[in-house]
Amino acid sequence: MKGSIAILFLLLLACSSRPTTQAGKAPAQSPEKALPNIVFILADDMGYGDAGCYNPESKIPTPAIDRLAAEGIRFTDAHAPGAWCVPSRYGFITGQYPLRANMDLKRGSLVAKDRPTVGSLLQRNGYRTAMIGKWHLGFEGVSDWNKVDYRQPFRGGPVDRGFDYFFGMHASLDIPPYFYLENNRCVTAPADSVAGHQSPGATTAISGAFWRGGKIAPDFKHQEVLPTFTRKAVSFMESHVKEQRKQPFFLYVALTGPHTPWVAQPPFAGKSAAGEYGDFTMQVDYSVGEILKTLEKLGIAENTLVIFSSDNGPVWFTEDVQKFNHRATANFRGMKVDAWEGGHRVPFIARWPGKIGPNTTSAQPLCFTDMLATFAAVVGDSLPPNEKRDSYDMLPALLNKGTAQRKGLVVEGHTVREGDWKLIFGSGMGVLHRQYGKGNAPVGKGELYNLHEDPAETRNLYDTHPEKVAELTRRMEQYRAEGSAASESHSHK
Template identity: 45%
Template sequence: MLKQVPPFRARTSAPLLLSLLLLACTHPKATTQHPPNILYILADDLGYGDLSVYNPEGKIRTPHLDRLAAEGMRFTDAHSPSSVCTPTRYALLTGRYPWRSRLPVGVLRGYSRSLIEPDRLTVPALLHKAGYHTGMVGKWHLGVDWASQPAYASLAQQPLYGIQSEMDPEHIDFAQPPLAGPRQLGFDATYFLPASLDMPPYCYLQNDQLTELPTAHTEGNSLESGYTGPFWRAGLMAPSFDFGQVLPTFTRQAQDFLRRQSSARPFFLYLALAAPHTPWVPSEQYRGQSGAGEYGDFVQMVDAQVGQVLRTLDSLRLSSNTLVIFTSDNGPFWRPAFSERFGHRAAGKLRGMKGDIYEGGHRVPFLVRWPGKVKPGTVSDAPTTLANLLATCADLLGVPFPEESVEDSYSILPVLLGRRPEVPHQPAIVHSASNGFYAIRRGPWKLIEGLGSGGFTEPRVLTPQPGQPTGQLYNLEIDPAESQDLYQKYPEQVQELTTLLNEIRASTQRVKL
């Protein structure tokens, strides 16, 4: 349902080549002769309740993101496919749920190798073939094929080398350029951090090449903080690396990318911020500005940096033909003690936090602005996931995509244009927790396979007792806080959702309504 709100004053392998040739042989629709630029901004660990437009009672103010919502459409039921970083990013770029990848559970590290298969169709590859100039700035966290020292080169022949566990940095030859990174997946220009800002190596790669060798070392910071505050792990770093300057650096790089664009060619920029993930390192001008401590101050800095990027679009007269999407890769790392201390609920009224199978782990803010296409000041309660980007881009351009290898992506374009209240053909949405718990959502019903949060909230896992439920069932329409488990009361819903979840997991192509 749409509601009106008041206005706010490379290298390409054979299978992928065949997919791209199919795209090239298809003419775009008449309505997309001048396709829009696409700016996709992904925050890191930002909660559903961290934006004041979603949580007016919160202790964080986000005027720039609130304005973006007022100028476009705000989704209230959007979800990351996973409640942790790497899996969501895999799904976002490939249109496949992350448990279909070579790493069905868990996240990569800074020394991990490329997770996305080299023959996999990706959003940037699709758009590049359609004539877009494609760029990536920010946190990558999908692996880099670091060059091995000669004595360890044979390890690279193992299928899961560097995936199930990261490479030993002693085995890496940093003086040699990496063998693969985001440029092999369709991006023309890149400037990125290998993984999260609390994972070594702390260094930048530009166009998949190190800008400075990681010859220095950090002992880590706030190691006893419980993964909060200005926490980062010990490890290698570039001598000039400054943790507090990472967010401004990504903003400048994004602005530089926008300034290099020509009106003759549309662009796609994937701006993956490394914040407000730890370390929480707001600049001096933002410290003490929120009512939610270092974390809240860092979120307000994120809001300001996004505002700078949007102002650059305005100054370059690009805004009128740019589709802007802002969202987060999962829920916030915000323990109950912080909610009590600051009176701020980073996940809003939802249950749980990052890592969890509960709504707080994967329901995320999702804002879309597209002048002249998306009606300003609208709110959609259509369930959607970040995996839907690939199908949406294909729909926007009027090109097909191989449904047998993009199993989980459905176009949200009809929702954006106000033509449909729900995402067409989407049978359900599926989530996964950090421990591999699955949940499926259809209509108001959400089924969780397992007992406990499956993530960071206690209890994480409960062992089913004889004769007791083995999972959880909630009606989110009447109970969005997931406070009343209806598993035993509605066995028919449990059975229907279990059957559908099994069908989706077993399918090798899209399951449609």
């Protein structure tokens, strides 16, 4: 009798405790089968040499990014497919090189309706997908912001291209009109005007707390955007875990810093040894830290693949290097928009506890376009060949289980690389550098470098290695020919 009462008691206890167990712990799936959450954090205009884990001489403390590297893998040859925002983000979202599409935002939404995206791939594999931050890939029918009806929904943005939720901005934080979007709606219309802004003593007209004058929503403050996006990313994860813990999520956080305006807030303002840029980069690092902290607080860090990168090189002129003794691109040449490595070689760190070994590095060449095939491999999806033409599965490189197939890459339409050899058509110096930097570079027919022997791109071998120039020119022609054969149509009306 005593024994059966005890059994009954245990049974009751088991029944009553079950709901609590389910609500408070990981899903019932075995850990091997549970799909990981994916968080992709993209800084804007942050250089290869800004984080301490990439540049021990950096003048900017970046404890959160350094910690992510200590707990994961750091790629040393990772590239954005463009040296500025639009082509870079296009490549990430679509898994396709930007040279295959027209990058003119006046065309409307640059991502074709039938094109798969990292969002739609994960959506069809059962993920809840969200994007917080800067879109910068256009909206259907929006070619002139002066003619926009803010009461109407914005079509062709994140929620029409694979994301269940969006909170963010249409473009960079220095490009008006300034207003927030939630899903496909304007939150508060930009009914006021703001004058253009610059920092006294900034190195160039486009450095410092620079923004262009134009329309602005009455409640919009440039200084509040980075903290707002950070809070939104945190609250998305909190509410997702509360409401739909069993469903994996994909969160794409497109931060607005350290792109101009450099508007660091206390306690970061004045704290770095690299001026307003360094201070704002510290605040970007803090935002990364808040996201990591949230994953831990929610108990989901173990089953989340976190990736941190930057969309292109920094706005950091030779004068800035001299002024602050800080090399934002480490020892690579150039800056944002340049075809030199400083324009598109970016920090790229991935953490996935128990899967990716801590404190490892990889010299595997990688491009943002690879995220489509890599995420497909993570969830066990198979993409048709035309969808992954420019996208290589990096999972073997991430997990340190063999090498990925990628040997070369192409940046916009100006740079092609195979192995150690890199050919730039025209000049490596881009328009920002040319227009605002002191000094100039001659524009020749092209520039050829061997990155293994000369990573700083100091010896142009164009005239001495015509056979390499011809080989890489043919390679670029191949890329272009594949593009014109694509089934995808870009005839937006």
